Structures are given as structure tokens and as C-alpha cells.
Amino acid sequence: MGRTLFDKVWDAHLVDSIENGPQILYIDKHLIHEVTSPQAFAELEARNIPIYRPDQIVATADHNTPTKDQHLPIKDALSKKQLEQLTSNCERNNITLYQLGHKYNGIVHVMAPELGITQPGMTIVCGDSHTSTHGAFGSIAFGIGTSQVAQVFASQSLLLKKPKSLRVNVNGKLKKGVLPKDVILYIIAKIGTNAGTGYFCEYAGEVFEQMSMEGRMTVCNMSIEMGARGGMIAPDQTTFDYIQGRKFAPDSKDFESKVAYWKTLPSDEDAIFDKEYYFDAEDIEPMLTYGTNPGMGIKISESIPELSDASFEKSLKYMDFQKGQSLIGKPINFVFIGSCTNSRIEDFRVAAGFIKGKQKASNVTAWLVPGSKQVEAQIIEEGLKEIFDDAGFELRQPGCSACLAMNDDKIPQGEYCVSTSNRNFEGRQGQGSRTILASPLMAAATAVEGKIIDISKQLN
């Protein structure tokens, strides 16, 4: 029987199997940040266990960093301590750290791919559930808890049970104004927030084959929002071209042999998946969420469904929406373009393309937060910053920012935010905040109009 992309990468990293128990999986790259690593460092120190392979760990500061005045000392004492602890832990253990202000600093799932750290066929972990992003390159990448961070520190390995396999196929051609974010929001709305639990997902079909690496990262990023530990897309020429020449990419003499190996990774034609879904690209429209989990999404042309269960009603009450309501015309005061889902250069190009020559609506506070220092530099270099400045938008400095509102970037109580991030949980963007997930195009359009519009009508 043929093997899947996942099988091939998993099998190549198998150290051993425990009888009637988990398997030992070798981890190539371990990414860490300030929030989920300190307790793991402390655990190892308390048990007097050294870090086993410090050269396979890369650290960045992202979750808890300010997005303004990064050159100044951090005001919040707890945040400051957490960042200082990351620095001292990395120094003490010889771990590469791209700290605040470093030219390679950024959100862990933006900076690692853009530096060429993320490569096909690798196993990559990080104490962050959106580690699934890196699966866009055909790697097995998934989020882990802090105890597991400590396990990887101690052994460069994890004890895991092999997950089941799931494939989501989307064929056909996407309509104008439908972005990768809409594709993944559509998939999650269709299959639900726990359809992927216990599975590793592969995305296949023409839509993903034609997608840029940035788009593939957006899709794989949100795999966890349907419960899947990770999502993968088969590596192809688009993948190889993206990697070639990046700082930590294989050098030119090794590159061809690497590519030859990477080309063996895609799922065999006769591979069988435990579960498969098929969708038609033409059915997808710009998407919005209306509830408090990412599965509660509708097409822009649709109305909020009329379900009657307690959790659904609790969710609508929190959002102050009614059953059967359309979101078109809803006034919005906050817009956030950023997060590990949508803060790459392509996302800002899309936003700038819509905003150019227009003005931000006066009722809207809009935060544009690049995913990394390199993205920020590129925004300036390509002249996008000027477009944003002219239209009254604020370009901030890189970080996770209002996606999880650990820093000062919080949406006020009761306010709606059209956000390109990945989670619309209660209070996710600040206590009492109400998140509507959308693509960077929808977010930009909302900021300009001051309300939600049907972007597909404006484009066609």
C-alpha cells in the first residue's frame, strides 16, 4: 500500500516504538518563545539535566512584546521579566535567540520560514499550537505543551502515538477576492472545530497547488482550529523556489540533492487516508465568523444560521448577534491585520492594493502589525508603508499583538474587531472583545468603509 506524505516524514524520524505504547519521534527543529519555555528550562535545571542539542533550537521573542517603541525599556514588569528570562536561558544554554529589535526577530511562525529554517521532510515543534503553519513546506510540525518542550530539551525527541490521516481536497478555481484565509475558514465552517482531532491533515488539490507559500502557511496555520494537530501540503517547485537562497537554506552544493529527496515526499497515488473531504473552489466566498469559535463562519452572502442549542446561543449572546442576521453593513470600530496567520508580505500587499488611494474610515482604529522585522523592512522597501500612512493607517512593530492581547494591544470591552488572526474565542483580543475573523482583504475593506461590506460585489 502506498504511503502518505505524513507517513514518509514520520517513518524517517522514528527512533523506536514501545510495545503497546507510544513511539519515539526524533525532532529536527525546536522553536521556542518567551511564554511557554521558562517552566521547561526550570524543570531541566531542577533535575540537573542538560539541554541535549542546543544547536537545533531557535528562539524568538514574540507573544509578549510591545508593538510600539521597541527600542525603549519594556514598561510591564512581568513582561520584562519574561523576556529577560528568555535571554538569560538562551545565553546560559548556547541557544540562538533573535530577541526584540534583532533584524530577524518576529513571530516564530513567520521568522523561521523566512529564514529558511523550515524545510520539507523535517519534524518541527514549538510550544505554540499554530506550529502547524510550517506544514506548508511538507514538514511534520505541531504545537506542544511545556512538559513536552522540556522533553525535547532533554532528548531532542518526543513520545507520541501516531495520529490518523485526513485529507482535505479542494479543486477548481477560486473566485476573485477569495483568499487562502477564506479557504481555510470555509473548510473549518464546513467540517467543524473538532473534525480533525486525532488526525494529521494533508491539504491537496488544484487550489493548494496554485497557492503561494504565504497562502499555504495561512491554511496550515489554522489546522489546529479544526482540531488537527498539524496540516501539510506536498512540497513542489513553489516550495523549493521559496527556500532557495534563504539564510539557513541548504547551500547551493547540497540544494539539488535535498530537492531530489524532497521530491520523494508527496503522498503516493495509492495512499489511503482514514478520512477524506472534497470541496469545490467555486463554492467558496469571502468568509466571516459570527461566533466564538472558528467553526462558526459564514460566507459573506449568508446569514447567521438559526440553530437552537445552548452553546450556540451563549455564543451569539456574547457577540450580540441575532439568528438569521446578515453581517453586511455592520459598523466596525477596530481592524487588526497581523498574527501568525496573516502578517506576511503578501497579506500587506493585498491590503495595500485595496487601500491605495482611499482613506481609512474615521470611526476605525486599525492596527497593521507585520509578522517580522524582515516583513516590516519589506513593507517599507516596497512603498506599502507610504500607502498605509497616506490612508491614515498605523504600521506598528512586529509581534503577536492583538491576536492574543498579551501586550497592550487590546480591543475594548464590547467592541467588534475584524481581525486576520486565527481565534475568535471570548475575550481573546481583550476582555469582552468581539472578534470577527476574516481575510486581509476583508479587513482592509472594513477599515476603509467603517463597516462590513460584500467585497465580492465591489470587485466584480
Added chain:
Amino acid sequence: MKKFTTLSSTAIPLSIENVDTDQIIPARFLKATDRKGFGENAFRDWRYHKDGSVNSDFVLNNNIYSGSILVAGDNFGCGSSREHAAWALSDYGFKVIISSFFADIFKGNALNNGLLPIQVSEDFLKSLLQVIEENPSMLLQVNLEEQKLEVEDVDLVTSFEIDAYKKTCLINGYDDIDYLVNQKDKIEAFEAQKMY
């Protein structure tokens, strides 16, 4: 890690689906650099209003319910990988979480902290929630060795699944680090001959 063998306790019914880790412990409390004290802020924004006053509608504030077992709706622990969620529940005093479905990462985090996630059928969950709501002082019995969950007084009983390795870890208080560190020879041999 704390050992877990058996438990007899009353339970608290949280009949909400898709309880995510942002509700269990909101991000603004993730700034601590040790594992202690997260219980104080467990379910913070459901336990308290924004002005700091107690939300008496929330089940954890209803003093007819108590105990170290939380019985929750489907897909418990979805969202972020923050192990702080497991630490918060443990620190609050929970030893067992019962649901009809757990998110993957949360389940692993719970097991790594001696907090036992028990998955039951949707029908069983429904019956169990009803029993607790009708009689909050009803005792639940958990036996990990026998993989059995029981409410003796009403003859409600079910077996539950758990990975054999994880079960041994919980009963003996071992964790994965102990195991992996002892596998160094195999890991080094793998590194020396890896094919990719």
C-alpha cells in the same frame, strides 16, 4: 509528577461545549515564569465580571457544587497549546476532567501533569450531568487501574480508555522525561544513521 490511582469525589457540572484554553486561563495571565498560582485565575473571565465582582451565575461560584472532578461539555480544552490551562485546573484543585471529547494538546498536557482526562460517550455525559445537577452531593468513583468510572448510588458505570504507557506513568508518578533520558543510546544511534 503526582501519582494517580483512585479518587472518590463530588463533581462540578460545566455543561458548555468547546471550552477553550483561553477561557481556562486567559492570555494576560501567562506572564508568570513558574508553574504555581494559576488556579487563582482559572476561568477568570467566567468567574468574575470585568469590574472584579463575582459572577454568581457561573457554576464554579455556585456553592452547592464542589469537588475535584470537573464534568464538561464536548471538545474540552480546544485552542492554544498553553500547558498553563492544565496547571490552572490542577492548581484550582481538579484531579479529573470528564468530557465526551478532549482536544489533543490539552489531553496530553493534562496527562503530563497528573490530571486525568476521562472520555465518556455523549449519552453517558448527559446522564452524568443530570445526576450531578439533581444531586450535587453525589459521589463519583474513579479507578484508574480498572479504567472504571462509577456513580455507585445510581448504578451509573462506564469503562474508559487510556494509553497503557500513560496509565503506568500516572499510577507510578513517572513522566516522559525520565523515560526519554534513559533512551539516549537509541537516540544517539538514530542521529548517527539518519537517512534524510
